[in-house]
Amino acid sequence: MSLPEKLDTDLKAAMRARDELRKLVLRTLLSSMNYAEIAKQKKLDDAGIIEVIGKEIKQRRESIEAYEKGHRQDLVDNEKAELAILQEYMPAQLGRAELMAIVQKVIAEVGPQGPGDKGKVMQKLMPQVKGKADGNEVNSIVIDLLGKL
Secondary structure, three states, rough: HHHHHHHHHHHHHHHHHHHHHHHHHHHHHHHHHHHHHHHHHHOOOOOOOOOOHHHHHHHHHHHHHHHOOOOOOHHHHHHHHHHHHHOOOOOOEEEEEHHHHHHHHHHHHHHHOOHHHHHHHHHHHHHHOOOOOOOOHHHHHHHHHOOOO
């Protein structure tokens, strides 16, 4: 079953089960996918859909951080619940060890001279880990490894 079909099926199941939170999250996600399709003027493939889901996840994480600063635990809990639902549709995330191995391989291929070449490494690395790892974690690993050169 393709990702759009799965989302549609899960939305119908949430509606039947009267799961309001899941229904809201899936409708928001489908709406974001529609906007992305309109902006790109073409139908999204699975990679494009994962990119949209990633943006939604990033938005939830930023909201959680802002609500925690504002001491709004009720909103933090709601955003975390939405985040958990969205993460169900993402591909399996890479572990730190797997991610470290990929970063080291890319660094060996690119041959950077030091931390100033982070852009070259990230340019080659991000297409390989897009959707499979958090960008902030990738960035911190690259900075650590380039700092040791």
